[in-house]
Amino acid sequence: MEMWASLGTAIASIVFIRSMAREFLPPELYQQFRILMLKLWKYFSSYVTIIIEENEVMKGREVYELVQSYLSPLSSSAASRLKLNRPKNAKDFTFTMYESRPILDEFDGLKAWWTFHSIERPALNEKRYFELKFHKKDRSRVLSSYLSHVMAEAKSLELRNRQLKIYTNQGGGDARSYFYGHGLWTPVVFEHPATFETLALHPELKEDIKQDLQMFSQREKYYKEVGRVWKRGYFLYGPPGTGKTSLIAAIANYLQYDIYDLDLNEAKSDSQLRKLLIATNNKSIIVIEDIDCSLDLSDRKKKAKKESKEDQNPAAEKPENETPESKVTLSGVLNFTDGLWSCCGSERIIIFTTNNKDRLDSALLRPGRMDKHIHLSFCGFSAFRVLSKNYLRIEEHPLFQEIEVLMETAQLTPAEVSEELLSSSSDATAALLKLIDALRRAKEKAALMGEKDPHVPAE
Ligand SMILES: Nc1ncnc2c1ncn2[C@@H]1O[C@H](COP(=O)(O)OP(=O)(O)OP(=O)(O)O)[C@@H](O)[C@H]1O
Numbered sequence: 004m005e006m007w008a009s010l011g012t013a014i015a016s017i018v019f020i021r022s023m024a025r026e027f028l029p030p031e032l033y034q035q036f037r038i039l040m041l042k043l044w045k046y047f048s049s050y051v052t053i054i055i056e057e058n059e060v061m062k063g064r065e066v067y068e069l070v071q072s073y074l075s076p077l078s079s080s081a082a083s084r085l086k087l088n089r090p091k092n093a094k095d096f097t098f099t100m101y102e103s104r105p106i107l108d109e110f111d112g113l114k115a116w117w118t119f120h121s122i123e124r125p126a127l128n129e130k131r132y133f134e135l136k137f138h139k140k141d142r143s144r145v146l147s148s149y150l151s152h153v154m155a156e157a158k159s160l161e162l163r164n165r166q167l168k169i170y171t172n173q174g175g176g177d178a179r180s181y182f183y184g185h186g187l188w189t190p191v192v193f194e195h196p197a198t199f200e201t202l203a204l205h206p207e208l209k210e211d212i213k214q215d216l217q218m219f220s221q222r223e224k225y226y227k228e229v230g231r232v233w234k235r236g237y238f239l240y241g242p243p244g245t246g247k248t249s250l251i252a253a254i255a256n257y258l259q260y261d262i263y264d265l266d267l268n269e270a271k272s273d274s275q276l277r278k279l280l281i282a283t284n285n286k287s288i289i290v291i292e293d294i295d296c297s298l299d300l301s302d303r304k305k306k307a308k309k310e311s312k313e314d315q316n317p318a319a320e321k322p323e324n325e326t327p328e329s330k331v332t333l334s335g336v337l338n339f340t341d342g343l344w345s346c347c348g349s350e351r352i353i354i355f356t357t358n359n360k361d362r363l364d365s366a367l368l369r370p371g372r373m374d375k376h377i378h379l380s381f382c383g384f385s386a387f388r389v390l391s392k393n394y395l396r397i398e399e400h401p402l403f404q405e406i407e408v409l410m411e412t413a414q415l416t417p418a419e420v421s422e423e424l425l426s427s428s429s430d431a432t433a434a435l436l437k438l439i440d441a442l443r444r445a446k447e448k449a450a451l452m453g454e455k456d457p458h459v460p461a462e
Pocket residue numbers: 201202203204241242243244245246247248249250358416417418419421
């Protein structure tokens with residue numbers, strides 16, 4: 004308010020002096036007088052103004068658009084005239100203030116006033132720009148930190164509002180988009196509901212994964228400093244139905260990264276694999292599910308042994324999953340994960356999953372390729388608590404004690420537990436009794452088969 008009052012007085016005085024000067028001074032002298040007045044105005048004004056015009060590009064992004072994104076929440080709560088936008092690939096609408104009344108933004112103790120202007124130009128597009136006004140004393144802070152904050156916050160808002168996509172290379176991609184150079188992958192909107200909150204995992208494991216992801220996504224500078232490509236490999240293993248796919252979806256939702264679901268059987272050769280890699284975007288997760296089933300990627304040492312046995316006994320039958328005619332080789336996959344081409348792009352997570360860890364070549368899993376190995380196993384009691392909260396909306400029940408005891412020895416996957424809870428989700432007691440029944444049956448079956456537990460429960 005104080006700013007506008009003093010600004011008003013100043014403008015009134017200037018207008019008066021200028022009209023007097025125009026009236027009484029000869030034109031040449033009047034021009035000199037005008038220039039001097041402008042200099043004086045700039046010198047005495049306590050405020051600085053920055054103009055951000057449309058079409059001003061910085062590092063490939065329009066600064067105007069970033070400011071627009073940054074001001075969207077402020078505009079929606081403070082402006083009285085708003086323009087509704089639906090940016091491409093966005094989940095929600097955004098808003099632009101559509102008036103020249105200033106909106107106040109506060110950052111770390113400094114005040115900044117934003118206004119929007121639009122000027123009609125005959126035979127030309129309307130000229131639109133934002134004006135940022137702040138006190139002279141804040142100049143260095145605005146230039147050094149406030150503007151960076153505006154840009155960073157805008158990018159983060161845009162990221163949160165982004166419609167995620169899942170890409171597949173099945174069917175050889177989208178023929179129509181070959182024209183644009185993205186034909187190897189076909190995108191579909193990704194709307195998987197899994198989140199870390201809904202995942203039934205041991206709380207410590209969950210926290211550990213979240214922290215690892217957070218650290219990875221914030222360490223661009225660090226990766227550069229230590230001379231590493233900004234990527235991370237996750238290896239998820241465990242029996243079917245323990246949540247490997249759900250975890251991938253939760254990671255994508257957590258980081259807001261797109262997913263590239265790579266089907267190795269569809270890749271025609273190692274060189275196509277390289278092309279697929281190059282065609283992926285930054286901030287993405289490249290997934291190869293059930294990698295042991297896709298190709299013959301078993302341990303080379305074991306394979307060498309087997310081959311020498313086969314040489315001695317050529318009539319021996321080949322195992323079912325062996326695909327000698329595979330077009331993509333193990334070294335192609337190794338190069339895909341950390342060869343020279345893997346540095347084309349950054350901020351990428353590569354995830355392999357398998358139900359059978361022992362089948363894989365150890366070279367595939369070494370640190371640097373797969374940095375984090377995550378074992379997903381049978382449902383433990385703390386994982387069950389998450390499921391009962393999700394499916395039955397309960398956090399305690401008298402039957403929990405019995406379930407806890409049974410889960411120490413009976414092995415059900417989270418998928419099996421979920422099914423039991425889902426089948427009677429409107430009646431918690433009935434659902435828990437069904438689960439107890441299933442746990443008892445699983446225990447009896449294991450005892451009958453005389454098996455020793457090969458797996459340790461998830462907690
Ligand atoms: N840890 C978990 N937390 C929550 N839900 C789970 C979990 N594990 C499995 N589920 C449920 O079971 C279903 C199957 O799980 P998911 O596909 O993630 O398992 P998977 O380990 O990838 O199985 P597969 O190896 O057969 O692909 C999911 O839709 C989900 O509802």
